[in-house]
Amino acid sequence: MPVGTVVRVAESDTVLADLVRAEERALVARGGAAGAATLPSRAVATGAPRLAENGEVGEERWLSLELKIVADAGIVGVPNAGKSTLLSVISHARPKIADYPFTTVVPNLGVADVSHVQIVFADIPGLLEGAHDGVGLGLDFLRHIERSRVLVHLLNGASPDPLGDYEVINQEMTLFNPALSERPQLVVLNKIDLPEPGHCGLSCGRSWRRGARNSTPSAQ
Numbered sequence: 058m059p060v061g062t063v064v065r066v067a068e069s070d071t072v073l074a075d076l077v078r079a080e081e082r083a084l085v086a087r088g089g090a091a092g093a094a095t096l097p098s099r100a101v102a103t104g105a106p107r108l109a110e111n112g113e114v115g116e117e118r119w120l121s122l123e124l125k126i127v128a129d130a131g132i133v134g135v136p137n138a139g140k141s142t143l144l145s146v147i148s149h150a151r152p153k154i155a156d157y158p159f160t161t162v163v164p165n166l167g168v169a170d171v172s173h174v175q176i177v178f179a180d181i182p183g184l185l186e187g188a189h190d191g192v193g194l195g196l197d198f199l200r201h202i203e204r205s206r207v208l209v210h211l212l213n214g215a216s217p218d219p220l221g222d223y224e225v226i227n228q229e230m231t232l233f234n235p236a237l238s239e240r241p242q243l244v245v246l247n248k249i250d251l252p253e254p255g256h257c258g259l260s261c262g263r264s265w266r267r268g269a270r271n272s273t274p275s276a277q
């Protein structure tokens with residue numbers, strides 16, 4: 058199993074193992090007692106044991122395996138904020154980057170080397186209003202945030218309302234898991250190289266915010 062796998066009993070959701078370190082081991086279903094065979098010395102030549110006992114049936118159970126990636130820092134923010142770009146410049150990761158929301162469908166991991174200390178960053182995509190309810194790919198990604206020790210909350214400086222975006226993302230995380238509101242956050246305003254706020258193309262308006270979802274973004 059990859060590091061970060063949570064093993065649960067399928068029916069009860071009881072956690073049997075949470076594998077967060079490499080080489081960690083867990084026994085989740087015991088095999089049956091081994092069978093036995095007597096192999097008298099004469100039989101060695103013929104290869105035929107005189108007595109053979111069947112092994113016992115092993116334990117059988119349905120398990121659910123969930124992967125929650127393990128990172129030191131999770132980069133969160135609205136679609137198009139520049140999360141994948143940030144990861145690509147601080148690490149050797151090469152995530153997909155494009156000027157439209159939802160370019161990332163899996164969390165990307167990258168390792169940044171800061172004065173010889175390695176810090177694992179995860180680019181957490183898919184957060185938008187309603188994510189905790191399953192809007193977009195929200196639930197697929199929210200669970201990955203739970204393991205990040207610190208969050209880098211990236212604000213899209215080109216958005217018409219970066220602070221509103223910030224609140225929406227925080228609210229989604231809290232609704233998903235209230236403990237996430239206690240997670241330390243480093244708030245970063247991105248795209249400050251652009252001349253004015255709201256200075257972006259077709260895709261980066263508020264089309265991912267509720268209420269604006271059905272509106273047609275104006276062509277620019």
Ligand SMILES: Nc1nc2c(ncn2[C@@H]2O[C@H](COP(=O)(O)OP(=O)(O)O)[C@@H](O)[C@H]2O)c(=O)[nH]1
Nearest residue numbers: 136137138139140141142154155156160247248
């Ligand atoms: N002007 C400007 N554009 C940026 C900056 N960071 C990212 N972008 C652009 O914003 C768009 C979305 O970036 P991406 O990293 O895919 O965003 P994500 O959806 O948050 O992962 C891309 O066109 C990037 O080139 C920045 O600091 N300044």
Ligand SMILES: [Mg+2]
Nearest residue numbers: 141160161182
């Ligand atoms: Mg991305």
